[in-house]
Amino acid sequence: MASAMTFTILGYFVILSCFTLRSTAMKTWCGKAYQQGDGEVIPGGQIGPAQTSPIQLIDIAIRPRMSFYLAGEKFGSFIVDTTASRVHGRAWDVDPALNDQSDHRTGTIQATKGDDEETLTVRVTHRQSGLQIIPHATIGFNETGKEFIFSTETFDASYAPQTVTLELTHVDGRIFRATTRLYYLPNPRPTQSITRIDSLYGVLHVRSNGPAWQTIFPYTFYLSGDCLASDPGNLKRFKNFGFNVLHIVPGGAGIGYDLDQLDTWFDEAEKLGLWIMYDMRWTYQNTGYVRTQVERCKTKSNILLYYTADEPDGHEDDPDAPSRSYAFIKSLDPYHPISLCLNCQNYYFQNYTAGTDIILADIYPVGTNTSYSTKYRTPCNHTYGDCGCDNCMTSPTSPALANIPARFDLWSSFRAQLGLAHKPIWSVPQAFTQQDFWTRTPSPQELVAIILLSLNHGAKGVVMWLYPTAGEIVGVASEFSKVMWTGKGLVAFLSVVQAVAVPVSGAENVDAAMWRVGNRMMVTAINAGENKVEGKIRLDFQKEIKIKGLSHVLWGSGKWKVDDGTALIKTNMDGVESCVLVVEVEGEDKDVATIRWTRE
Numbered sequence: 001m002a003s004a005m006t007f008t009i010l011g012y013f014v015i016l017s018c019f020t021l022r023s024t025a026m027k028t029w030c031g032k033a034y035q036q037g038d039g040e041v042i043p044g045g046q047i048g049p050a051q052t053s054p055i056q057l058i059d060i061a062i063r064p065r066m067s068f069y070l071a072g073e074k075f076g077s078f079i080v081d082t083t084a085s086r087v088h089g090r091a092w093d094v095d096p097a098l099n100d101q102s103d104h105r106t107g108t109i110q111a112t113k114g115d116d117e118e119t120l121t122v123r124v125t126h127r128q129s130g131l132q133i134i135p136h137a138t139i140g141f142n143e144t145g146k147e148f149i150f151s152t153e154t155f156d157a158s159y160a161p162q163t164v165t166l167e168l169t170h171v172d173g174r175i176f177r178a179t180t181r182l183y184y185l186p187n188p189r190p191t192q193s194i195t196r197i198d199s200l201y202g203v204l205h206v207r208s209n210g211p212a213w214q215t216i217f218p219y220t221f222y223l224s225g226d227c228l229a230s231d232p233g234n235l236k237r238f239k240n241f242g243f244n245v246l247h248i249v250p251g252g253a254g255i256g257y258d259l260d261q262l263d264t265w266f267d268e269a270e271k272l273g274l275w276i277m278y279d280m281r282w283t284y285q286n287t288g289y290v291r292t293q294v295e296r297c298k299t300k301s302n303i304l305l306y307y308t309a310d311e312p313d314g315h316e317d318d319p320d321a322p323s324r325s326y327a328f329i330k331s332l333d334p335y336h337p338i339s340l341c342l343n344c345q346n347y348y349f350q351n352y353t354a355g356t357d358i359i360l361a362d363i364y365p366v367g368t369n370t371s372y373s374t375k376y377r378t379p380c381n382h383t384y385g386d387c388g389c390d391n392c393m394t395s396p397t398s399p400a401l402a403n404i405p406a407r408f409d410l411w412s413s414f415r416a417q418l419g420l421a422h423k424p425i426w427s428v429p430q431a432f433t434q435q436d437f438w439t440r441t442p443s444p445q446e447l448v449a450i451i452l453l454s455l456n457h458g459a460k461g462v463v464m465w466l467y468p469t470a471g472e473i474v475g476v477a478s479e480f481s482k483v484m485w486t487g488k489g490l491v492a493f494l495s496v497v498q499a500v501a502v503p504v505s506g507a508e509n510v511d512a513a514m515w516r517v518g519n520r521m522m523v524t525a526i527n528a529g530e531n532k533v534e535g536k537i538r539l540d541f542q543k544e545i546k547i548k549g550l551s552h553v554l555w556g557s558g559k560w561k562v563d564d565g566t567a568l569i570k571t572n573m574d575g576v577e578s579c580v581l582v583v584e585v586e587g588e589d590k591d592v593a594t595i596r597w598t599r600e
Helices: 225-230 234-240 261-273 287-297 321-332 351-352 400-418 444-456 473-485
Strands: 004-009 012-017 057-064 075-087 119-126 131-140 144-149 162-170 175-182 193-197 204-207 213-216 220-224 246-250 275-279 303-312 338-342 358-362 426-429 462-467 510-517 520-527 533-540 547-555 561-563 567-573 578-585 594-597
Touching: 057 175, 057 444, 075 119, 075 131, 075 162, 119 144, 193 303, 193 358, 204 220, 204 303, 220 225, 220 473, 220 594, 225 234, 225 246, 225 400, 234 246, 234 261, 246 462, 261 275, 261 287, 261 510, 275 287, 287 303, 287 462, 287 510, 303 321, 351 358, 351 400, 358 400, 358 594, 400 426, 426 444, 444 473, 444 520, 444 578, 510 533, 520 533, 520 547, 520 567, 547 561
Parallel strands: 144 594, 220 246, 220 462, 246 275, 275 303, 303 338, 338 358, 358 426, 426 462
Antiparallel strands: 004 012, 057 075, 075 144, 119 131, 119 162, 162 175, 193 204, 204 213, 510 520, 520 578, 533 567, 547 578, 561 567
């Protein structure tokens, strides 16, 4: 058994464990033994509860809005956060005499400040040239997502990252600093695709065969290669179902593909308008295989992104393997993002996610016993067992689907707790038929609820596992695609604003969120419980929002009514019922604050 120790740094609590290979006689998943007769193994690599500071902290961060910019683009932008925190950052409410450039855990809390004392002066400097690219601007305390536009004329195109320093100065003379790296890349050949991540909203921006960028919100399935091999016409049917990304699951021998056959499928996918999510799950640690595949894929006009490790935390791959693969792939192709999928709730999360741009979450709580493994006939808990949904909980007061938002929220909290980079999280909804731990196929209603619960809690892509599947599942997934893509559908909101949680009263297991764009607001409400909710369900909105009326219903019941312009109410919700509607609101929502600077 690996030895473990704990330590505290920067306001968070981490459990460290030496990562060692287990005996071949003992099989583990997520660091836990699961077969009868095997002793308990305490998993390492867990992120524990955050330690809170007794004083107010300010968590300063800066990042480029786009994961890279291209030579010839005249402007870029940085996103700056000055988040109020109790778990990560530097002291905010302290006696200035105690201030230095280190983190503080003690200090004297001051009286309430005036507006001037909540304002910070902003300077952003390009370290390589020493030039200030944002010489003077301001930002308030506890602002997030504030955008500052800058001229790229200071930057020379290079494959190497360029360092940028943020300096925030308080009226009392204190200075807060943070750094980031910016990529200003040479232009690739004009026929190949380019994909970059918008770190403000988490969506993908893609360019192919021309100068125009388009926003992509992936909505698709993992697809079995056997399905295409048996009938090439299945690719067109797949597209006609409303899916926009092709993710073929490789076989287990060698590279896992017939590369010539794969080229044929990719060429057909290009004609159909399908983007490629290229899977290297079996070979991502083999640099020879990786080089062969990336060199073959990178110049294609419809490659969207790469996919390296599939459940490396469950399989217990070397926690640093994804980072090594990431660096190697980026050296071959810096123009496409890299993704991986995690299965465990909390097992070397920081290590595995260091080697990716996008994190996928496969959480499969439907039809499985989360406390006892029917497959291995052993108990499941935080230190033992495998039930198909790691550390998931199901009880009369905590329904199975509640594990979806719980996992998304937990992983998002890790980012805030550890000061990690902003990385989009995509959902891998459970869409497969009965197998292994799972005694049944999710119902169509459950699949839609899983998708919407993920979106409510920040998912920026949906890749269901696995096609082909039950006809009723494909049917509802196809029907829901129309809700995604219509001119006034979900993507019109998801791609330009983040979800905001909406308080719910009258129903314990109803989860609601809103996305406001101008004078329209999309609202979702999902009953995560299997039982019908009797009585009035009320969604209460921020006091500055005044609802004028219902515009249209995208999914589910339209039996919602406006109550005094501040709430939506509905009587009764069926088990796992989902509703998506758009309402009209008074006034115009404020755009993201931006400040433009050019060097004189």
